[in-house]
Amino acid sequence: MFDIDGVYNSQNDRIWAVNRLEADIKGGTRQKRKFPQKVMVWLGVCSKGVSPLIFFEKGTVDHDRYIKEVLPVALKFGNDMFGNDWIFQQDGAKPHTHAKSQEWCTKSFPSFIDKSHWPPNSPDLNPLDYCIWNEFAQLIEWDAVTSKTTLITALKCAVRKISQDVVFESCSSWTNRLYRLSQDKGNYLR
Template identity: 30%
Template structure:
């Protein structure tokens, strides 16, 4: 797969920056979203060797084998649309490739446009970025029909629910006995299995996709800030806090040594050993902040987004790990150690917020740069080519 063009990256980042994920844009009202894509079924080309799960005694049953057909068999191209509560008929593309003219005439005019009024005025049409879907002729036809098309950047991770429907349909066709041995038999099998596929199954596919996306988007919103508490810009403030945290970590290690020696001198041996070990674990975790903040210094000076994110991951992990020994020491009324630990954790959490805001800021700067590249690219093409360029993104 070729690398993404700057224009494609810009569109994907723009969608993400605006929070326009698949779910937040249209699947919150999934009844009105039509999902459509092209799928190819093969009758005689076996896939690479795959492992299968089978019961004892089922080694030689037919469904566990793919029988090759002479000269590779053949394949057919099919299209369909699904939504909650309804679906279109399966359209088989006979002979030849699918052009924009055939897509409009055989698919949209005959199958989709008559189906659209049953969905309602808030219909949203989702299709993949196949060339017949993105031509100017196709887009003009959809505009004339007042069909709202969901914008989808090229090669964005595809979460179209119909992909799961195609996978299920392929498995059902593959499990038929006897298996299709010609293109004609394959076409009959695909159409029959599509009709047998219950609407309840299709609805579950769409709803499961919705639940997965909702789960991925359930996160705690971290506030964005523009300055640190010292009224410094984000990057200088992060660098300043990195130096402060290094000094604080050194102080914490020093307190560890002092408190451990005091415990051994003033408390019984059994109690002292447990509390000393817990204190050692706690301040060892906090002492790792020295390494983390050195990483933060390097990332801050270099404006490295990856290193800033890496710091946040480790900082969150160490902060959570420090809470366990802190709770134990609090139960033993060791307030000095707990106070130092909680202060370090609080400072670390604040730096996490600063770093997260700096990452967002740097990503926005990259997006602006990509938009400038996109504008320069558009200036280098003719006016007649601009529509084509945009439609290919």
């Protein structure tokens, strides 16, 4: 989810400082509108690049929207990148784990890691979570964002600037991260 006030994740964003003044100088205090204009996006990533962005300007994404609007794009992107030899991985969001979504994925993708074979909360194993979303947000020209229209334009520009080297390295580290996670009995990576 992106809004015109920028990206801020109260669960994950932290400012380390000696006192409140130093924290504010480092960006600790942010003014946010009460109801900023926002847009939800979906993005896929693989070692060869990033997928097209999918925008959800209105409403929420349930399994029906996910099946109709996202999964066909993911399938085309994967097939264009790898032919018929690739595995689709997704996180544990409700639209992803819904029985109909799981069924669609099982029937449509060349190979698919279903919800019973993937940890439900696994940000350490998702290149989007541990690397790409941050890279993407840093490339957005936030000073130009004043409305939903300019936000969408900025998102489209920023996604084209994501470095192929960053994408490749984040995906390359995946097997190492998987191994480290298995050695640490599933605890978060430090």
